[in-house]
Amino acid sequence: MRLPVMPPVQPMLAKSVKGIPDPAKHGGLSFEPKWDGFRCIVFRDGDEVELASRNTKPLTRYFPEVVDAVKANLPDRCVLDGELFVAIGDRLEFEKLQERIHPADSRVRMLAETTPAGYVAFDLLAVDDGSLMREPFSARRERLETELAGVQAPIFLTRTTTDAAEAEDWFERFEGAGLDGVVAKPLDAPYQPNARTMLKIKHERTADVVVAGYRLHKTSTPEQPLLGSLLLGLYDDEGRLQHIGVSASFTAKRRAELIEELQPLVAEDLSEHPWGQWSEWAIANPDRVPGTQSRWSAGKDLSFVPLRPERVLEVGYDHMEGSRFRHTAQFKRWRTDRDPESCGYEQLEEPVSYDLASVLGKQG
Template identity: 35%
Template sequence: MQPALAASVAALPRGEGLAYEPKFDGHRILLFKIDGRAVLQARSGRLVTTAFPDLAEAALALPDGTVVDGEAVVWTGGRTDFAAVQRRAAATAARAGLLARRLPASYAAFDLLWERGEDLRPAPYERRRQRLTALLGPLGPPLQPVPMTTDPRLAATWYETLPAAGIEGLVVKRLARPYRPGARDWLKLRHTEVRDAAVTGFTGPPARPAALVLVLPDDDSPVVSSPLPPALRARAGRLLSGRAAEQPEQPEQPEQPEGAPRTATAVGIGEVPYRAVAPGLLAEVERGTTRHAAVRVRRLRDDLINQI
């Protein structure tokens, strides 16, 4: 199932019939409860059920025939930790249980697509929101609806104050709109387009990578950065040499044949092969506001390498 998407805006939208939610930079997940089983699907369509056993177990409390849209997030030190949630998403079945105990995930739910076999996607967001809070309210953590307000003044306060908790913006929805899979009907407002991205691989020689392969918040599909400058190539080679030698943890990818090369999307080129690295390293990146803008690496965040 395709999730709904959001288009970037430069200022806070105001007007009648708008709803505002804090924007969590976690791992986008559609959560299914079907025939007594929980299934977790990433935005790309990849299954990540075994990577999040804590969320899968919590989802068993949902009624059959239910689909929820939201973000898996990990909190450390009172802030959302993007490196930690990406490590969770990349965990093998053997490591997933250990990481779930050390880095427990929460599920920030923001839409209800099906409930007890009823397709709610044609219903207006206002109704879906009411059904979502009624469904998850009695369950409690780790499945929780995100906060929502129709007051633009409160939304502006959230926008200014919540970055201290690692929440970098707002998502804006129209109360009367249906849920349209794959469509950019929602709006997102961020403080900056400078963000942290998870380094998942590289192209070029290991000693001097030509570009990094990155996973950005909001999208688990890897993308290739623009070419690295010479100084950054050398630094990337030093930081990634040991990590490339490790066997990277990978999420479930049933659609990929065994032995198939890993590929990522490079702007203006298409799919290119890359060498994967173990998760845990972040890069500070800058991206334009258009959908297919190139991603430029500003620096490597080796200060935030997750050692778990």
Template identity: 45%
Template sequence: MTSLTFPADDAPGIAPMEAKLVDALPTGPDWQYEPKWDGFRCIAWRDGDRIALRSRSDKPLGRYFPEILAMLATIEESRFVLDGELVVPVGDALSFSALQARLHPAASRVTRLSAETPAQFVTFDCLAVGESDLIERPFAERRAALEAFHADIAIPDLHLSPRTRSEAVARDWLAQAGGALDGIVAKRLDLPYRPGERVMAKLKQHRTADCVVGGFRYASGEARAIGSLLLGLYNDEGQLDHVGFTSGIDAEAKIALLATLEPLIEAPGFTGDAPGGPSRWATARSAEWQPLRTELVVEVRYDQVSDDRFRHGTTLLRWRPDKAPADCKMAQLARELRPDELEALLAASHGPNPV
């Protein structure tokens, strides 16, 4: 490791190379494609007895994932820097909420969770191994070094991410995962590692859902305007659960919507899980959510789901007057990746000549 310095907790490590959103995958013989994993980005360092895990924002992660530290300590090679993603299988799915639960100050809780729901590490780049500093080497060489690294070890919870040079194969991964993958990342084979730069390309899943408008919040700082629509889906018991919101409404529509929504104000709106508290930026007016009769349906675009909730705000695509509210059910949401699907995807990671 000539130019890579092992990071102390109070010293910077290295910023991960990142990707920019694209509408279509770049094509050609110079590109390689990989799944975009929905976990915690992590750069793992080892230099002898010193092992560190650093997040995308260069925060130490080791204390939250002691089982990963212990796993990396068992590898015969004692010097390496790996770029990858932390994931946690829980039951029949990979759970992002289980990852978030690890970021807790209580050591006792971290110890318990690391035993109950141990994490796994999916690697997709190698910045250094042994005495070889690979950060300025082309990605094709770094990937070859990563595959050679994995060829010498057999640890169930340390994975090599699959790759392909076929756009069709990459798109098949998305289809086979049933919408559970977050997307596809494209990398140039001749590209050196560029810390902190968005020099890769990522194509995200385009997922949509038809949701009942079960309530709304008034806009903060505006006398007469809608701030956000509160979205609901019916669960298996026939109750309307709050699943998220959409706030990407233009200024004119925010005002015009009042005439449509206020006559529909009627409790309870949500008969299952109801909206929680507002954000810390909300005013007293915008903090109050108004329940609506369940008559309106909207189609929204979303990216990720955790515990049957949209993880981020959604994009309003259109109103659906043709859609019956009772048909807006939880089953339409993209489920999280199942461990058996992860195993099938990872089985594609071996071999020096991807198709």
């Protein structure tokens, strides 16, 4: 493979902002949907195709159907930035996308048939013998539209707008199709690998959850125990406490304070804890309950310290992935005024359903 931009390339990143920014204050902005998938840079030189992840690891073997689509749709020699996704029905399904990363080639081939992935392109780094990385985004986008004018599913060209009001509308509506928010790109910015020159606007929500355990931090010692993450739960309709995610990202001082603060709640008899049975089968499982392994966490110590589920915590979160928080929840405050049993799934905001095909455009 010989291209004007060669792997590895770290993709350009975004920093979080609150609300849709004013384009006039940034010298002009291009807005586009924020896709909830795997960031992926595509390198194609004739029949040679490489798919690289955000951290430059190879993804090629896991998505043979995308490799075939790249050969059928994209310019013979090009480098694109975009996102791999899996759609089920009218929305994105990140959990199904995660299943595609599997060591067995037979399963990879089977999943390529049953849950095929798509690729949505949103930037062009090189085409033919020329690099476009020093060109402003406005020029890269124009060239991208020209080069991908005739692409067919499962390759897509992301929608864009320079209208902040339309971007605000997308932010509210597109979440129902499983999208993650909106990205704003300065029109005059070159492509800067691993630099946070873009802006991302994500949904922010809060929920009251039950604290049912914690894991120790990797730097914790017997002499100085430090909390790594809090394990969070919500009660389902049958009154069972379901694991919904974790809260982490504390300062060292706060990690030590939380360990001391939570010691009176440590459950001595694990069999009486709602999650006690999980300690007996630390194997891969679809629910990713505490203390169990998955292909993403193999080798990590996932043991946890059980706490009596007596304390309620308000956390911030962006959106859900099935019955769990998609990302790490943010610690807000203790809610001593709430009973743990009152913390159920009904408090979570559900986005209005929206057809993914409408986001993808006529190709969808």
